[in-house]
Amino acid sequence: MEFDYSDRCKQLQDKLLKFMDEHIYPNEKAYKAEIDRNGVEKGNRWLPTKIIEDLKPLAREQGLWNLFLPKSKRAPEGLSNLDYAPLCEIMGRVSWAPEVFNCSAPDTGNMETLERYATEEHKQQWLEPLLRGEIRSAFAMTEPAVASSDATNIATRIERQGNDYVINGTKWWISGAGDPRCKIFILMGKTDPEAPRHQQQSMILVPADTAGVDIKRPLPVFGYDDAPHGHCEIVFENVRVPASNILLGEGRGFEIAQGRLGPGRIHHCMRAIGVAERALELMCKRLNSRVAFGRRISEQSIWRERVAEARIQIDTARLLTLKAAYMMDTVGNKIAKAEIAMIKVLAPNVAQQVLDWAIQAYGAAGVSDETPLATMWAHNRTLRIADGPDEVHRNAVAKLELAKHMSLPGEDLELPVTRS
Incomplete structure (x- = not known):
């Protein structure tokens, strides 16, 4: 079992450590102050911070961008999980640092999901702007009314009506949903309650501006609202999306x-x-x-x-x-x-x-x-x-x-x- 990092990984480690020392740690207090200032001066703590937005181009210039990506057609220089481990660890030392490098959750998981399971049309529409850091995304799975640790309990309905699917249900602890740049949800819900237990669920793409998507409230964690990222409760009421938005097909959730x-x-x-x-x-x-x-x-x-x-x-x-x-x-x-x-x-x-x-x-x-x-x-x-x-x-x-x-x-x- 070889745990030695590649030469490329070691080079990225050195660059990332230097970037953290020069740009991330010195801005920790300024980052928090900017969030508070947005709340007081603009009345919205959920606005993206200038600090992160200013650092993103610098990270891209230094090749410290989308480091999480596995090798694929879109990322021929993608890193292995082993090579990404020490880089992810370095970024994890400051909670907001991963976004500077376009390596923050839930976007990383959503981008991998789109790369593996979405149509080429959807990749062009959603994956490409995510990879460029132009938009954010969210993953809507957990629900307040059921024990979501058993995903077969998920009750949000995804029902076929003609050329569309109609979605009804409530999700919560949806990370990143409060960010105004969040443009797409990957939602897990039930398409066929009568199917075998692990074939009842499906995943579907829901644009955040679709009629019927209602962000009810942010949910604080031990008193922290975690703005501008945050976690929200969302009601989906008669949300209608094209049938082509289903990922892989019904029952593949x-x-x-x-x-x-x-x-x-x-x-x-x-x-x-x-x-x-x-x-x-x-x-x-x-x-x-x-x-x-x-x-x-x-x-x-x-x-x-x-x-x-x-x-x-x-x-x-x-x-x-x-x-x-x-x-x-x-x-x-x-x-x-x-x-x-x-x-x-x-x-x-x-x-x-x-x-x-x-x-x-x-x-x-x-x-x-x-x-x-x-x-x-x-x-x-x-x-x-x-x-x-x-x-x-x-x-x-x-x-x-x-x-x-x-x-x-x-x-x-x-x-x-x-x-x-």
Whole structure:
């Protein structure tokens, strides 16, 4: 199993680290101030920020654009999952940084979905402007009225009427829907309630300006509205779109979901490791700079234990992420499903623990806006729910592990007696 990065990946790493040092970290407070200023002066915190828009052309000029793209006709220079991992980790250290490089969720997953499953006409209409960073997109799957961790529960109806489909239902926690640049939804809903369980669902393209699409409200996370990205509740009432907007055909929703969510999940994990690394870095700087009870806090055994444990856990999570990425590249997402499920549990939990220790090290400052830690903690906590909760992924891992040791009919379940 080779985890060595390509020469191109190493070059991109160097450029990306320099870009972060020169343009991202120095603008963290200015980014937040601009959002607040938009709210006060323009009455709209959801407006795109000038800081990000000004940095995008610079990122493109330096070749730091659409780095998430796998190899395809549109991206012959696309990176492998393994090569993208360290780049995604670097971007993940600041929550808004991925957008600067056109590598932010949910656009990345939606672009891959369009590339794999959309018609050429739809690729021209939606994928091309997404790749250029001209528009944004959203993925409408989760619903308030059902346990969406079991996607077969999804109740939004997609009904065929002549040459159209008509959509009715409510979605929520739809990331990016509040952005005025969000022009297209990929929506998952039920086309045939009588079909076999995993063939009832379909995915369909819904332009955001279609009549009947009503964004009801933004949904704050631990008090953060996450503007200008955000997460919204949306009502789809008699939304009519052409029948050609269905992806692959009726009943193919789960097939598309598996193709979309595999890369999306590992990208979340890559970014979570970046979050954990930054939290550890901030924690160590704080511990080295403060004195309590006559000695530096970093000299106290409890903190040395936490720093060591943080390093062990982060490196463990990174290695499992790289293994999952390597397997996705070499044997495919389906065979790598156990590794993808395991890292989706491990990485967010590791990041959450390291963030908690870092907040503890900063004391009152850690829960304020003086550091990015509180915001990072709130955002990271959602990852234990997003793209499948921990419990679902653990259940999947357990079933796969138990299946390895399932005896065939006629096999003896008792262990053989051995003599020493």
